[in-house]
Amino acid sequence: MSDNTIVGIEYNRVTNTSSTDFPGHQANGDYSWDIEKFKDSFEINISHITERTANFDLIHIDTSIANAFRRIMISEVPSVAAEAVYMFMNTSVIQDEVLAHRIGLIPLKVDPDLLNWVDKTQDENDRYTEDNTIVLSLDVVCTKNPHAPKNSTDPKELYRNAHVYAKDLKFEPQGTQVESFKNSPVVPSDPDILLAKLRPGQEISLRAHCVLGIGADHAKFSPVATASYRLMPTIDIIEPIRGDSAKRFQQCFPSGVIDINSNGEAYVKDSRKDTVSREVLRHEEFDGKVKLGRKRDHFIFNVESTGAMSPEEIFFKSVRVLKNKADYLRNCPIGQ
Amino acid sequence: MADTAEDVHMTEEKVEEEQQEQEYDLDKIKLLPGASEDGTAASFQIIDEDHTLGNALRYIIMKNPEVEFCGYSIPHPSENKLNIRIQTYGNISAVEALHQGLDNLSELCTVIEDKFSEKIEAGGYKTTEP
Numbered sequence: 001m002s003d004n005t006i007v008g009i010e011y012n013r014v015t016n017t018s019s020t021d022f023p024g025h026q027a028n029g030d031y032s033w034d035i036e037k038f039k040d041s042f043e044i045n046i047s048h049i050t051e052r053t054a055n056f057d058l059i060h061i062d063t064s065i066a067n068a069f070r071r072i073m074i075s076e077v078p079s080v081a082a083e084a085v086y087m088f089m090n091t092s093v094i095q096d097e098v099l100a101h102r103i104g105l106i107p108l109k110v111d112p113d114l115l116n117w118v119d120k121t122q123d124e125n126d127r128y129t130e131d132n133t134i135v136l137s138l139d140v141v142c143t144k145n146p147h148a149p150k151n152s153t154d155p156k157e158l159y160r161n162a163h164v165y166a167k168d169l170k171f172e173p174q175g176t177q178v179e180s181f182k183n184s185p186v187v188p189s190d191p192d193i194l195l196a197k198l199r200p201g202q203e204i205s206l207r208a209h210c211v212l213g214i215g216a217d218h219a220k221f222s223p224v225a226t227a228s229y230r231l232m233p234t235i236d237i238i239e240p241i242r243g244d245s246a247k248r249f250q251q252c253f254p255s256g257v258i259d260i261n262s263n264g265e266a267y268v269k270d271s272r273k274d275t276v277s278r279e280v281l282r283h284e285e286f287d288g289k290v291k292l293g294r295k296r297d298h299f300i301f302n303v304e305s306t307g308a309m310s311p312e313e314i315f316f317k318s319v320r321v322l323k324n325k326a327d328y329l330r331n332c333p334i335g336q
Numbered sequence: 337m338a339d340t341a342e343d344v345h346m347t348e349e350k351v352e353e354e355q356q357e358q359e360y361d362l363d364k365i366k367l368l369p370g371a372s373e374d375g376t377a378a379s380f381q382i383i384d385e386d387h388t389l390g391n392a393l394r395y396i397i398m399k400n401p402e403v404e405f406c407g408y409s410i411p412h413p414s415e416n417k418l419n420i421r422i423q424t425y426g427n428i429s430a431v432e433a434l435h436q437g438l439d440n441l442s443e444l445c446t447v448i449e450d451k452f453s454e455k456i457e458a459g460g461y462k463t464t465e466p
Contacts, residue, residue, distance in 0.1 A: 023401040033399035035443050042447065044455050048462035056455075058448075064395035065444065071388045312456055316449060323445035325389050328360070329382065330438040334431060335366035 006234060009292040011281045019062055019296065054303045054311035057232070066229055066299040072318035073227035075215035079308050080110040080134065082208040082220075089205040092164075094196045102195050103138070103208050104220045106166045107306035109189040110134060110210070112223075114180060118211045130175035134186050134210040137170050142198035155197075162198055167191035169208065186210075189307025223314050225304040232298035233274040236291040241266040245285060252280035272300070368419065371430070377423040378430035385418040386410060393420065396444070397437035402428045 008015035021031045043059040058066055085100035092099070116132045142161045155162040166188035173181050196204060215222030235257070241249045246266035250258040254277075259269040276294065280286050303311040364383055371378035382389070390408040397406040397420075405423040422430040455461075 019395075022398045024404075031399065032401040033396060033440050035440070035447065038444065039447050042451060044448075044451050046455050046461040048465060049456075050463055050465055053465060061448075062395050064391040068388045068392040071386075076388070312452070316452065319445050319449045319452070322388070322392065323442050323449070325385070326393075326438045326441040326445070329365060329385075329389075330435060330442070332360045332364040333362060334380065335362060 005296045006293040007231065007296050009276060009278065009294060011278070017296075021062070049310075049312055051310065052305050052307065054301070054305075054315065056301050056315075058229075058299045058301060060297050061299065062297065063299075066301075068322055069315065069318045070227050070229055070301070072321045073224050073303060073314050074222055076321050077223050077309075077314055077317045078112050078212050078214050079221050079223040079306070080108050080112055080115060080210050080212055081218070082106065082108075082136065083211045083213065084128075084209040086207045086209070087205075088207075089203050091202045092196050092198050092204055093202075099196060099204070099206075100208075103136075103169070103206075104218075106169070106193055106195075107189045107308060108134075108136075108186055108210060109184070109307055110186050111184065112212055112308065115212050128209055128211070130177050132211060133174070134177070135172045135174055136186065136208040136210060137172050137206070138164070138168055138195075138208070139170075139205045140164050140168055140198065141203045142200050144200045155199075159198070159200055163194060164196040164198060164204060165191060166193040166195060168195070172207075223306060223309055224311075225306050227301070227303045227314070229299040229301045231294035231296060232300060233271045233276050234293040234295060235268045235271050235274060236293070237266065237268065237289065238291060239289040241286070241289055248283070249280065249286060249290075252283065252286075253277075374426075375429040375431065376426050377421075379419055379421045380430075380434065382418040382420065384416050386416070390418045390420065392441060393437055396440045397422060397433055399440070400433055400436060403433050406433075 004016070004020065007017055020026060023030070023032045025031065038060075041060040043057070045057040045059065047055040047057070049056075082100075082104045085096075085103055087096050087100070090096050090099060094102075115134070118127055118132045120127070140161045142159055145158055145160050148158045152158055169188060171181070171186040173185075198204070213221035235253075242263070242265050246260050246264060249266045250260060252258075254273055254275055256270055256273045257268070258266050260266050276292065278292065280290055281292065301315075303314060305311045305314055309317075361383075366381050368379040368381050387410065390410070394406050394408045397403055402424050403422060404425050406421065408418060408420040411417060411419055420434075422433050424430060424433050428436075
């Protein structure tokens, strides 16, 4: 690997930060776009994928493309959230608009592919149909618990429904939704989010209409809690570091990054674990002995889903969104 | 199983419908003043796009050896407009360079999607957080 793809990390500056892999930018090497070359060089390594999180590497790809996927995952992959809340009764201490906002932010377990987009050009009365809207209802009344243990001060024991949680939102399938959502009824993906607290006599009764949207419009529609990348760190030990110095060197990095071999010499075991804190650059004894950097074309992605879709599906969708953008624009007539 | 077959059929119909209905926005992209007469240098303005497409498109157009210069800007942060400037060495027009760029970008996405699904199918990754 040439040094050209390494971003230098020095004590108080970074070097070599921009890509130069363009035709005409360098004396030698062919950098023109070649899909076959890209196919051969591009690599994906998946570290782990769980129900909620994914961690994978995209290698030999430019920042502009990797960043496009990150941006799309956050703000352009559609998901479902409560958009309109109709209050019938709210005698709790939490105001209508605050409660509505909290309900909007509850992540819902809905496959966004099962819904259509709401047509905003239509009249408000015809806009919401069983094809594009999911209705959730919340009806809770707080009462005293007659069987509460004596001397108890815990509201959970003293009262019934003192705490209103996301799980209290009940899905009300409309029309054909009874069939289409039979196997996957809509539930909040985190059931224990506290929505409101009640006291005996207080009551909440509302309907929430949930529709498709994108994160660019409102963060509640973002399918990810976080979608981020970092560049692969590199640590080059230029001069051997031995003995006690090696131990101090090891202490400059998170555990597992530097190990010491049988000769008492420090070596890089796993630079991926490095947080690039630059601690090592603060110590005079390592001056000129180590070089820190990051691989400019090696992206370590971390995607955390809110629960509606699996994280790998969110990434797939982001790729498709970018592809659709390109294809759509390709076919658009260019006006004057 | 019968259900699945029906679903597939339904989605196919839906896709067909969508393709027929697919209409292209006439105002999506326009040519800005300042193009050279021979069309080898031109600026375009794209509506409702941002750095997501702008930077990716700029990169892929710059990869074209026929292109001398490509740059983009968002002229004002509260206007959803994207300006992109393309100047070629003269063998192709700026519009051709733009279209090649968009084709290449689409191709690139296909490769990434294929490779990712390949990796997912191959498995071998952890399914718990370390």
